Amino acid sequence: QQQVKQSPQSLIVQKGGISIINCAYENTAFDYFPWYQQFPGKGPALLIAIRPDVSEKKEGRFTISFNKSAKQFSLHIMDSQPGDSATYFCAASRSQLIWGAGTKLIIKP
């Protein structure tokens, strides 16, 4: 019940396309859902986060969509750029942060 399941494991998107990464959780007590971005040789960095009282949060080209009833949330990257190529982690927490397995995103120029 503590798991966060992330898919796909890897994703290739053409430049200018939309990248979509999905996560699902079981624990309805989770109240904070962040997405982290990790570049090679660097630690993960917070990209965007959402609380369950809203269904969507947008920051620039990055949007989190949150479906409380389905216990799912997703990251959408609009107009994907080669510089967005990185590994993306979803996570969920009530107290301790539970991490998804990560998605390696490659944006082809």
Added chain:
Amino acid sequence: DAGVIQSPRHEVTEMGQEVTLRCKPISGHDYLFWYRQTMMRGLELLIYFNNNVPIDDSGMPEDRFSAKMPNASFSTLKIQPSEPRDSAVYFCASSFGRDGQPQHFGDGTRLSIL
């Protein structure tokens, strides 16, 4: 403001040797986390501290691993004796508060045990 600083960036050592990883958290942050990252297991939380006190070390794989935080600006993760299966990237992160607060990660230590 400086971010989380980890040293060394890379460490290569032979099996059986003692390894010490170091972390300087962001000034003012009261939580410090140690993570291990591998391809097989992803990001694993090993231990975390609040105000220099270890709170949860249930992720520490075995007694060969130990962590200390003698003051608010310094923490160490020690492996003694090291084994090849300990090879991984070890990250330190800090945050101001825990619940719903962003964790700021260092650039990690890439550890290779031969």
